[in-house]
Amino acid sequence: MFKLTYISTYPPTHCGIAEYTKFLVTALKSVRPDVKIHVLSDKSNQTFKLSGGVEVHPVFEFKANSYQSILDELTLIGGVDVLHVQHEYGIFGYNDLILEAALEAKREKLVKSVIFTLHSVYHPLSGNDGALDLQKKLNSVDAVIVHSYLMEFELQNQGLDPLLIRRIPHGTHLNPFLETPRHELLNELQLKEDDISGMTLVTPGFLRIDKGLDLLIQSINNLDKKDSMTLIIAGEKRLGTREDKEMFDFIEDACKRLNIILVEKYLSSEEILKLAALADIIILPYRDRPALYSVSGILHLSMGSFKPLLGTRVPRLIELYQFAPRATVPPKKPEQLSKTLRWYIRNYEHMVAYMANLYSYAVRTQWIRMARRHIKLYRETLAT
Missing domain, CATH: 3.40.50.2000 (Glycogen Phosphorylase B;)
Incomplete structure (x- = not known):
């Protein structure tokens, strides 16, 4: 068994990343109910709650100037094996502060492995220096997940080590209401x-x-x-x-x-x-x-x-x-x-x-299959 922490928005926050993370952790718990999962969420979640066997801790503000609160919370829960950031620029801003916080957690031995999922990748023609700077610095993490070939090859073109990039498609939920009158x-x-x-x-x-x-x-x-x-x-x-x-x-x-x-x-x-x-x-x-x-x-x-x-x-x-x-x-x-x-x-x-x-x-690409691919990646990064 290993301990896993996500840094992400989470319902009831009105956000696609929040829904994504909820689908993923639900699938993970169905595949590996023994895995201990924490979500360090945005403060739209007013209080700590237990949701489907997942502990949700409201910790950070949108586009914060500091993520020291994440390090403090990781200390309180006794550290984890894998820290997985569900990254979106609309949540964390166009800077590398969340990356620096995650790497600091690893230096302080609060986490063993740092993984980023990039839900958006900027091309140099965007002129967005903050986003491009973050993307170049991701060689310092243990793995970077993207959802499409376009995102994968764009990051390669920007100098990210191809061995770090893992394309895991967005999960799919098969509609349970198709037979509903x-x-x-x-x-x-x-x-x-x-x-x-x-x-x-x-x-x-x-x-x-x-x-x-x-x-x-x-x-x-x-x-x-x-x-x-x-x-x-x-x-x-x-x-x-x-x-x-x-x-x-x-x-x-x-x-x-x-x-x-x-x-x-x-x-x-x-x-x-x-x-x-x-x-x-x-x-x-x-x-x-x-x-x-x-x-x-x-x-x-x-x-x-x-x-x-x-x-x-x-x-x-x-x-x-x-x-x-x-x-x-x-x-x-x-x-x-x-x-x-x-x-x-x-x-x-x-x-x-x-x-x-x-x-x-x-x-x-059902969620349960994508969850298994995540677990495989977590094990690989911990083994190295």
């Missing part, structure tokens, strides 16, 4: 049957400009039979920029003209899975920020529902492009999205069959 799903999601007609299109996740929702609405507006479909846009507003606000105003205006249901709230993973079970087609019309690589957690929640997906050809959806290239269109091209969506509707059964490779990938 439609009326029950609608009731649990607080949606009305009378508001939904024709083909049901769903796009879940945070409502931000990078989700391309304005482009999706433009593409639907271009269709001849737009009255024979319902678009459900669901997620929490993230109005961090003027562009975000303008996009949301555009959505609200479109709701007056098109059959759009806007569910404006934070969605739990369970609610996203229920929406996916309700959908006929799941659409992810993303427009990625330049010079930034990541993968989509929403994609993995969606493809575990075995429904046709339609997305854009962007780094965040590299797995969709890899396993179902005909299910992707160029970004920022609403006319092309309209054309492909029209074809989807006319050839629905064909697209279900075409998605077989993606569905197989969903099964191969």
Whole structure:
């Protein structure tokens, strides 16, 4: 048995990394119930709690100027074998403070192994010196996990030792609600049957400009039979920029003209899975920020529902492009999205069959399998 500590956000914090970590530790406990797991979380978790056999300690602030509190907490729990940082720049900022804290913990023998999962990797063309500096310094840790080939090779190009990089795909949760009757799903999601007609299109996740929702609405507006479909846009507003606000105003205006249901709230993973079970087609019309690589957690929640997906050809959806290239269109091209969506509707059964490779990938990347790969890596780093 070994002791494992994650540094990560954790539910109820409204954050994709929080949901990721919860899925991972749940799978780890099912594979190895003897492993002692602590999560040193953000202070949105107000008090210490025991969640599913995992001890959650609220320790750090978002983008803190110091992470001494992490060292103090590691001392209180008597040290651990593996310290695993679930890194996202929106949580820890564009600096190396969290890396220095993790390495200091190792120097003080509070941990034996330090592992980072980079959920975002910046390209030099981003001009983001803080992120690029952190990425160069990661040769000092025991392993760096990424979720895609693009992220892996970009880090190699920036000088990271290839032996340190491990590509472990984002985990996939197979949807347990696929057999749930439609009326029950609608009731649990607080949606009305009378508001939904024709083909049901769903796009879940945070409502931000990078989700391309304005482009999706433009593409639907271009269709001849737009009255024979319902678009459900669901997620929490993230109005961090003027562009975000303008996009949301555009959505609200479109709701007056098109059959759009806007569910404006934070969605739990369970609610996203229920929406996916309700959908006929799941659409992810993303427009990625330049010079930034990541993968989509929403994609993995969606493809575990075995429904046709339609997305854009962007780094965040590299797995969709890899396993179902005909299910992707160029970004920022609403006319092309309209054309492909029209074809989807006319050839629905064909697209279900075409998605077989993606569905197989969903099964191969189930969380329990990704948990086993993490355990294997932890053992390797401890052995060396």
